[in-house]
Amino acid sequence: MNPLAQQLNDTIQRDNPNIHAMLSRLGRQIYFPKEGILSQSAEAGSKAKQFNATIGIATEGGIPMHLDVIQETLSAYNPKDIYPYAPPAGKPELRKLWKEKMLKENPSLADKHTSMPIATNALTHGLSIVADLFAEEGDVVIMPDKNWENYELTFSIRRGAEMVYYPLYDDNWMFNSAGLREALFAHRDKGKAIVVLNFPNNPTGYTPGREEGQAIVKAILEAAEAGMRLVVVTDDAYFGLFFEDSMHESLFSSLASLHPNVLPVKVDGATKEEYVWGFRVGFITYAAESEALLAALEQKTMGIIRATISSGPHPSQTFILRALQSPEFEAQKQEKYRIMKARANKVKALLDSGKYGDVWSYYPFNSGYFMCLKLNTVPAEQLRTHLLDAYGVGTIALGDTDLRVAFSCIEEADLEKLFDTIYQGVLDISQ
Ligand SMILES: Cc1ncc(COP(=O)(O)O)c(C=O)c1O
Numbered sequence: 281m282n283p284l285a286q287q288l289n290d291t292i293q294r295d296n297p298n299i300h301a302m303l304s305r306l307g308r309q310i311y312f313p314k315e316g317i318l319s320q321s322a323e324a325g326s327k328a329k330q331f332n333a334t335i336g337i338a339t340e341g342g343i344p345m346h347l348d349v350i351q352e353t354l355s356a357y358n359p360k361d362i363y364p365y366a367p368p369a370g371k372p373e374l375r376k377l378w379k380e381k382m383l384k385e386n387p388s389l390a391d392k393h394t395s396m397p398i399a400t401n402a403l404t405h406g407l408s409i410v411a412d413l414f415a416e417e418g419d420v421v422i423m424p425d426k427n428w429e430n431y432e433l434t435f436s437i438r439r440g441a442e443m444v445y446y447p448l449y450d451d452n453w454m455f456n457s458a459g460l461r462e463a464l465f466a467h468r469d470k471g472k473a474i475v476v477l478n479f480p481n482n483p484t485g486y487t488p489g490r491e492e493g494q495a496i497v498k499a500i501l502e503a504a505e506a507g508m509r510l511v512v513v514t515d516d517a518y519f520g521l522f523f524e525d526s527m528h529e530s531l532f533s534s535l536a537s538l539h540p541n542v543l544p545v546k547v548d549g550a551t552k553e554e555y556v557w558g559f560r561v562g563f564i565t566y567a568a569e570s571e572a573l574l575a576a577l578e579q580k581t582m583g584i585i586r587a588t589i590s591s592g593p594h595p596s597q598t599f600i601l602r603a604l605q606s607p608e609f610e611a612q613k614q615e616k617y618r619i620m621k622a623r624a625n626k627v628k629a630l631l632d633s634g635k636y637g638d639v640w641s642y643y644p645f646n647s648g649y650f651m652c653l654k655l656n657t658v659p660a661e662q663l664r665t666h667l668l669d670a671y672g673v674g675t676i677a678l679g680d681t682d683l684r685v686a687f688s689c690i691e692e693a694d695l696e697k698l699f700d701t702i703y704q705g706v707l708d709i710s711q
Contacts, residue, residue, distance in 0.1 A: 285311035285583075288576040290421050295570035298509050299577075302472060304439070307413035310583035320585070332401045345480035365595040368582045370399020370563075374434050374601040378563055379605065382548075385520065386529045386634045392536035394546075395574040397563035398581050401518050406547035406564040407434050411564050413577075414474055414511045414543075415439040422460065423476040425431060426484050426643070426652070426678070427496040431476060431672060436631035441474065453644050455488035474511045475500065477531055478631065480648030482519040483676070483684040485624070487526035489649040497534045504541035520613075523621040524646035536567035543568065550600045552649065555616060559596035564644065603678045622651075626695045627651055636699065637709070640683075640704045649688035653702070655681050658709045667705045673698065 281289075289308055293300040313319070321334035328334070344363035354362055369375065385679055399405040407430075415421065417440035419600045423431060425445040435441045440673035444467065446459035460475070467473055469477035479487040479498065488496065506509055514532045523674045549562025566577045583589065603609050624645070631642050634687060636654060645651040660677035667673040676684040683702070690698050 281307065282311055282398050284314060284579075284660055285309050287311075287393045288579050291572050291576040295573040296540055296568060299568065299573065302414050302509050302511050302543055303580075304412065304414055304419075306584075307580060310413070310580050310587065312579045312582040312586060317397040335365070351538065354595070356621055357595070361598040364594060365591045366399070366597050368591045369578065370397075370584045370592060371594075371597045371601060374597050375399060375602070377564075377601065380538045382546075382565070386533045386644070388535065390531040392533065392567055393569055393571070393574065394536060395566045395568075395578050396580060397546075397548075397565045398585075399597060400547075400549070400564050401560040401587070401589050402560040402562040403515065403547050404430060404434070404562075405560075405589070405592075406549065406562045407431070407515065408588075409439070409515070409564055409581055410474070410511065410513050410545055410547065411435045411441070412584050413580055415441040418470075419472060419474060419571075420444045421474045421476060422446070422463045422467070423478070424456070424459075424481070426682075427476070428478065428480065428482045428517075435474065444473075446448075447547050448481065448486070449641035453663045454700050455486070455492040455496065456547070457492065457495035457499045457566060460496060461502060461601045464499065464503035464510075465506070467501070468506060468508055471507065472509045472511075472515065473503075474515050476515060478517070479527070479531070480517040480521055480646075482517070482648065482650045483641045483650050483678055483682070485645030485648040485650045486643065489526050493527045493531055496531060497538065499540055500535065500540050500542060502515065504539040507541070509541050509543075509621065511543045511545060513545045513547055516546060518552050519548055520553055521617065521620055521649070522647045523624045532565075532567065540569075554600065554613070555599065556596070559599060560593055561600050563595045569583045615670060619692070620688060621697060623690065623692050624651070626692050627687050627699070628697055629687070630699050636703045639710075640705065643682075650684050653683045653685065655683060655706070658706050662709055663702070663705050666704060666709055670708065671701050671705065673701050673705070675702065681689065 282410045285604055288311055293684050324332050324334040344359045346359050346363050371525040375396045415435050419441045421435040422444045428449045436443050447456050450456040457486050516530045531542050532546040544567040548567040550556050568574050571638050640653045640655050643652045659684050666679035669690050678684055
């Protein structure tokens, strides 16, 4: 074992042996090299006043070398904020502002101990860091049966973990925290589980209410008290897009300081919140009682980043930083929120109007980008292909009965036509 990795492990073991026990083999072995190229050039950055011949970028006239064909389209930006490598953990000012934003949007985090957010190559990368650090062959990853399909690649195919699903809704169409509890206790013998919570949920657009949120936390607490070590990941990809009276905070706040057997990890980012899907800017944030432990987890996270992508994209981080600093940011975001909310409301009004009879019902939704129809009379995949071929309408079929509709990319004025067409598609097939 590398001595730096050993040091980090010793700190984690000392401050919370349960978290040490959650680490995967890779999680134990990884470390961020302190004496490598990055740290030597960081040292040179402050001390090498005559010549700095350290890191692998090129400079000219004291600024990063660059091509005019690139810079002429980016002239609002200083070359130093675009071309050099971003630090492996992300631009410090961006990390600071993201944390401030997180605290403002999640007021109950105020008295909790959390790390600085570490920048990732968007949320998928944050999730894969969690998988690298904590998922081992045979570990269980527990999540609702309606989930983002990529979790399976990230946790199971890539890291060998076993996926365990429970029904998302209970008989009253509320979040099935009893199902979560059952899934946890069914794997109590393993002594460890990774729990993924994703609200607003992809694909259903569901966020639980406050009491449902408390029931989720209670189920997790009970499993922790029964001796299970739990890495609980909140995938907050669609955070903030809450259109009704659901929870408006991430469960990360309630999970922080819950129990020494619970390691809350928040994965979030600008992708969906700031409508910058291709920018690839996300964050991973840990909650734990000890600063030294948080610092060790940060070092291990930076180790994975260094080993996989080395560092995230600098231009995108600069773009997001500038947006967060802009006085117009809040107002512009609010304007887009209103558009998304109006679309969600319109979808609900259409579905509740009775005009589509009982060919389908819909899963409760109140947030995010999507909603899901539950088809009563025709198979989802057959309807999907028919809608594409006959009407040029694209939807996502999930399982036998579910059709996901992304109202996020349909103008409000077009929603009625969209659902009328889906309805017509059902009638065509039923004949
Ligand atoms: C629930 C959920 N998590 C994570 C992601 C991935 O986000 P990113 O594009 O930032 O990697 C998505 C994207 O569809 C998602 O729906």
